[in-house]
Amino acid sequence: MQQSVQALSDNAGLSTLPYAAGAAYPSGEDEHEPLCLLNTREDVLNHISNWAAIGKRILWLHGPAGMGKSTIARTAARRFLKQGRLGATFFFKRGAGDRSNASRFFTTIAFQLSAKLPTVKRLLAKAIKDDPSIIGKPKAEQFERLILEPLSAMNSLSLQALPLIIVIDALDECDNQDDVKRLLQLLEQCTSTDATRLQILITSRPELPVDLGFRAMSKELHHDVSLYEIQENTIRADIATFYKHQLPKIAEEHKKAYGIELPPNWPGAESLEDLLNMSTPLFIFAATVCLFLADTDADLEAGLAAILKEKHQISRLAQTYLPILRWPLSRPRTNLSDHEKRLRIKQFREAVGPIILLASPLSTSALAKLLGIREHDVVRRLNPLRSVLNIPRNNDDPVTLLHLSFREFLLDEALAEEFLVDEQETHMDLARMCLEHMRKSGHLRKDICKVQAPGTLREDIDAQTINNALPADVQYSCRYWVHHLSLCPDLSLYRGQVLSFLKGYFLYWLEAMSLMGRMLETVSALDSLWLLFSNDEVDELENFLLDAKRFLLQNVWMIGQAPLQTYISALIFAPERSIVREQFRMEIPCWIRLPPKMQDSWDALLQTLEGHENWVNAVAFSPDGKQLASASYD
Template sequence: MTTIVVVVDALDECDREDDATAIVRLLSMAEEVTSVRLRFFVTSRPELPIRLGFKHIGDSYRDLALHEIPSPDIKRDISIFLAFQLAHIRQNFNETITGPGLPPDWPPSTSLESLVDMAVPLFIFASTACLFIADSNYGDPEEQLNRILEYHKTGGWSQLHKTYLPILDQLLLERTDSGPVSRPENKKAEIITWFREIVGTIVILADPLPAVSLARILGRRQFDVDSKLRGLHSVLNISEEPRVPVKLLHLSFRDFLIDYKNRDANPFWVDEQETHERLAARCLHQLSTGDTLRKDICGVQYACLYWVHHLKGSRVRLHDRHQALQFLQHHFLHWLEALSLIGRISEGIGLIDELQSLVDLDNGAEVSRFLYDAKRFTLNCRSVIDHAPLQLYSSALIFAPEGSVIRQTFQNHISWITTKPAMERNWDPCLQTLEGHSGWVNSVAFSSDGGRLASGSDDGTIKLWNAATGALQSTLEGHSDGVRSVAFSSDGGRLASGSDDGTIKLWDTATGALQSMLEGYSDWVNSVAFSSDSRRLASGSDDGTIKLWDTATGALQQTLDTSTDSTKLSFHSSGSYLDTNIGHLELVDGTKASSGALGVNRYSYGLSRDAS
């Protein structure tokens, strides 16, 4: 059988934690493939969601922590890598000059050994050092190697300092006929200032930007940005194509620059909080200037999506005179329109939530009222403006309560409408209406963390919604008749659905994949419920029975004859009995005992964790 090995590098660099855990679940499903032997080699920092994701898939993987690899093995591997790369650098250099070039035994064994000692245990040091040695902007390979080795003699520095300071220090040197000399202090200060502004921005950005967009957000000329990044190819991935984002070659460069503990030893240290604050201000300035955010103009995507991220990173508290409130009072509708045009309107609700968390409780009464109303307004019209963004300036305002802060702030947009419908004065308790099913909705259930909502309908589908924004995440199809009950597992990773087709289906909520189908009923399945540990599933039917299933194997464990319809059931937290519409059913050695009759409930319902 053919073996295919797939390498997944830097899993921890997924944009969202949910994406990383979903990939882990998908990898575990490779065992179901029988035509080839699939193997996956995954590298990642040991972030908690990823460690938990692997823990949940059982023993189908082997874990290898790099810090547990014996030091001699690491040293040997790095030595092989450096010897190969330096030989390649020597060859390339000798082909570009007319003189004798570097000798065949370059680098000397003592220099190679010192470089290996500096690198262990970080391969990123070895890789970065080779890029620097091969960079002809600052000298020939021998000069570059010697500059790195000078830092080997400096004690007390971290490994990252020894990796990156030899490269950055070259910015502070001036090349002369007699060799590089230190620049005057005022020139050094100028270089460090632009470095912190430009490179500091690159390492703090939530999403990489090409040089042309970077220049725009910083208010600089693109030529200026390009020329200043020219000497940093050893640490940045800079494409010749101006529309390709500038990226870090390795996240450790960011760690090095924002390391607060070593700020005094690092002249290039970047103040993360200050950089976030500057970026937030630049984003708001860009969105507030000229025609960047006007009707029918998409604007600048990065500023629209991430100005709140940078505001939060600056740890600012929003008060009633803050620039953010002034921006929202003038451009809130333009901002929502831009988010809608780029398909990110649902994210706007989360951004408003983040802004609310930043409000100064003592000095932010006005901004607090504005943000509360902004969220209610966005939730109320999200589905409309998702399809027709320009309705923001008419129907969304007209059908908002007359006392709405947003309606009153932007009423000039509807002043041309002479006859307006009578609306309530204030928002009613209904936060949002979720639409999408083509038949009756019979059952809804919240995940245990309150983040997702599942709905089962007579149209035979289950829909998964983002409970905070109301955005549809996925539609699960597979039942041949109406879905009468849905239930999440305790970790939210699986969903059970019971249907009028007499079957129960178990779904992976991250991928939407059908995991298994449980059969055995002769009539409708009215209710399903997971045990607290999610190892068992109970199901009730119109055929007068309740069945208990092993969720791991799909095996039927027990059938309880109730002689009546089972329309409601749930496990007690102890797992020792079921609460049903006919009473308590005790689960002891396959027998049952009934007591305490409960009211019959034809359909199922669910509450969020906080019962809101």
């Protein structure tokens, strides 16, 4: 009985850990992502197996885009899982919300390790119970308390004969370069002691932040393998095996669908040789070609001819993507006029431009609402692109890129030609659409979830109720409107719009962010707005931002706990001359007939740090003065 109670207590504690959905292997988000085919990539997979058996603590596998690093990482993770050695994984993915940054990296790794190691689970639950605020603390402290200390404290008898392995894929897709270097420093610390008994496989492009991180690491701890330096004939043989496996399947499916039988040796030795020459050493080219051919309509031969037509292109990315994008405009029997082609390309940019630049992926239904066009039109524009986009059958699941190189291709003026997406212009459009959507959707209002009782805690509101009241498109707008503004070249166009939004919707936005559990993001959003719009002469917008920041710091903890206190305690205890109080005075409930008499202006107190449930008996500043630690008997 005591053990059951302890297990329930541990599970309750672990349930508070922020978790990056889709980052672990296996995951539902990536269930259709490929593994290495049998008898392919054997050189590198054998190298990984040898490293796992007798190698150094960290293996860095690096190579340019399109060489199959993520496929190799998934295959290695699957093998380690079958061997009982997979401790945890984190598959970074740019533009995929919590997977595109390191904010939930250590909590996600810790959660997975706790599922593998019962002793770690108990120690981790105790660490969270002792300090519930650990989930919001700096990454170094999370690492020490949630990973290093529990692993180091484990009894040696509970460790298995071989170390557990952590797989970290696409580290270069973490969107903060400082975080990349910090993660590598902390992982080096984790593997520099035998107490943790971990090995770590990391894949990435050889980009400067990752490269510098490994250069600073002890050579005794890590070994690196360059995919680019693996013999070209080995890679070519693997790609040939891939084509010989996939192309007959495509021909057979084509026969079933259209009743057209292709020659037994289709596509023929010459075409296969051309495909191999175009593909080597990029597996992404071969994979994309096969996806394109599998999705091509009855004229499969014409689709193949469109691919081979680009074989003299200098850029491999252009060879990969231009035929796929041009196919809907030029395939047989289409007969589009030049005007119709220009219109289709414009519609392509309007739909795909936002997809490749969203901070977090959206479904077709949410994207349609954000863009202000019919969902049917979004689906129609995206359907020809299934070989480069993952478009789920369920229209409520997010559309994602099959490979980051497609985004890079579309943003490269030298490669994308007529399909070029203007990055700055698209961010301007997204910023405008987010602001308009928050104002006009009708979802941002007082008491968004209609709970009525002002003391209702956020944790007591059902998640489905929140998602119904704040659909995905509105949640995206609330979280990322400042992000897109920060990437606009000319902010003068938005000064009036931002002021109008804040004066009309600031409190409703705070309530929405509280309901989403994203209150801490509002502080950084206001800081960003101040940096974006401050100038030598303080105007109405800057005055509002200054007052909004004081209002928020005073109430961020309370609003995060009980969203409707935004309109009660937060407003009535604001200074009499607070701009926010004056602007939203009408939101103070009429049943508060004798509000307290408050001081005219904000005093010197910026923020009260809350969270302890007992007396604080000790405080200490970090040497650089940037962090404060507190201790209490709670």
